[in-house]
Amino acid sequence: MAKMRLKDPSKKYRRFKPLDIPNRQWPSKTLDKVPRWLATDLRDGNQSLVDPMDGEQKFRYFQMLVKLGYKEIEISYPSSGATDFDFTRRLVTTPGVVPNDVWLQVLSPCRKELIKRTVESLKGAKKAILHLYLATSPCFQQIVFGMDNEQSMALAVECTKYARSITKDDPNSGVEEWAYEFSPETFSDSDPEFVLKVCEGVKAAWEPSVENPIIFNLPATVEMSTPNVYADQIEFFCTKISEREKISVSLHPHNDRGCAVAAAELAQMAGADRVEGTLFGNGERTGNVDLVTLALNLYTQGIHPGIDFSDLNSVIDVVETSNKIPVHPRQPYGGQLVVCAFSGSHQDAIKKGFQARETAGATSTDPWVMPYLPLDPEDIGRTYEAIIRVNSQSGKGGVAWIIKRTLQLDLPRGLQVAFSKIVQRETDMLGREMLPNEIKDLFTEAYHLNRNPRFSLIDYNITTDRSSTTTAAAPPTTVTTDASKPAQTTSGKTAPSRNLLRKFDGVIEIDGTEHHLTGSGNGALSALAHALNNLGIDIDIADYKEHSIEKRGAGVGGEGEGGKERKGRDTQAATFIECTAMGQAQKVWGVGIHEDVVQSSLFALLGAASSFLSSRPSTPVPFRPKRSNTLDMEPSSPLSGVQVECEGNGAPKGSADAVGKLEKAAEGTEKVNDGAVAVNGDGEAH
Ligand SMILES: CC(=O)SCCNC(=O)CCNC(=O)[C@H](O)C(C)(C)COP(=O)(O)OP(=O)(O)OC[C@H]1O[C@@H](n2cnc3c(N)ncnc32)[C@H](O)[C@@H]1OP(=O)(O)O
């Protein structure tokens, strides 16, 4: 393994000497107000790009910044050349582009001819901030300028006086309102006492007022220390500078050590009023401080930042197109992956969090208490659909979430476990994420929602089987329309259902051949189960659950309508039945969806029957299954990933009668999802 070049880096890289401020106040302050924001995307951001923006791109970007709510925008370095000069002119001369309350800021070095050109570019503007900079650190003074403190100070003051003479003191400057900003560049590496001296001199030269304060922008041109040291430097400046009320202290953190956001936040606690940065932190080297993160950090503390990031995706579009740099997928708030969870335990927690909100009837303004998600994705225009994504690291919770959102099905826990194994097998095989539509299709196929490969319910009647009534005579009845409710008499009275059997009399097409079947049971479902018994299909029910669906999803239940809302009949029943087959230890789930709850449960039972048979594609019907503890699964079967669950000696537990008991137990239970019934191996409803 390669070694770091220096065994002892302390000779080459000297530790930053922090300020000695024994009474620093900022650590016990909190961030509780919104600063003045200055967006410098079009200047500091732009100057660091491989291909700087052209006039059109800058124009579009500017319009976006205005729309987001920025009131101070550094638009250019006009003396750099035609692109920035012309762009400045375009903004100033195009009516209606710059709102009356927006300040245009432009940057110039302390060189008179360049200051003059810069000021010229603004002729006609309403509000303009002229921004001059001069480095104050020993490193820059010595290496870049060959100047000492006195010369630097003199240049800063002289250029400020010159700037004043051609701006606010010049009635013909052509700008309605001037403000002035001075940056002691490399502030973060400068002697704080010297910075104070320079700024006092500049202030005296400009003569600000309380109404129109001078902006002292104190940049971490290069981030050189931990953020607390920057905060100390800012607090030192804020407490020592005279006429503080005539000064707006501004921050301009760069991100060389990756702490720009922290530095900006601590430095605001230390007294700064204003922050300069860029969207998503584009800028020299590692970038400027990220204004999106700063704003949304405030928002998630309950403070509106005054900037509108409710459609963050369209902001990202403009930023990426203009900068030609992608926003990192893990970028705070904006990254595509930051509101996504792939791992099972995260998905499970998030799903439970959303369920808790739903149960509590929480609205979009109620307190946000959500595992793993510090911000409601919908507040920044992200949909909940994208939160949970499924790959081989995912579990049942995530899969259930996708099915809930794509098909509106609340899968019972057992079905979640069963289906997630099918998904797991698929993701392991694919070696990639499965998209929600793929998972939906896999579910639809695995549970025969579009097409039952073996069974079709052609026609059926459920009637009261009067010949099988065991006790007191029951009045004549008609078909019940809800498997979970007692049958209705023709007069509308409730029949004494515990004494009545239902009769299934219908035609079922099995493998292309129609069979006329009859069977009786305690309810429609058990009647069908008994009817199937006649063909040697001996199915027992271990669990039963149903719920209603508000709107119909695409292609569900074999009669899909492409996901269109079906007005007037948009409530359906979804039924989930867990079954064992005679002689099979393994359980399978059947799912049915239909407007009619009885039909939905019949579909579910036939779906389960089909799954048993489909796992043995060559099994003829009628058939007699052999008793065994395992079910041979064809690798191609969608259910072949299901783990075989053995119970006892493989003898069937429960029976078609258990189905009847389930139905009895479900009677009077309008929404079984609120009071699910299950049956144990002895066929007892519980
Ligand atoms: C920290 C920052 O982001 S500062 C902003 C930086 N942005 C830019 O530089 C983008 C626009 N810049 C430009 O287009 C050009 O640099 C110009 C037009 C300003 C100047 O171009 P040139 O005259 O060719 O000078 P060049 O760029 O080679 O070098 C900069 C010169 O300005 C001087 N300089 C640098 N900063 C300043 C300053 N704040 N005040 C006065 N002079 C300065 C340098 O010392 C150097 O002077 P020298 O030629 O006497 O050695």
Ligand SMILES: CC(C)C(=O)C(=O)O
């Ligand atoms: C001009 C100044 C403010 C600057 O961009 C910096 O110091 O990074």
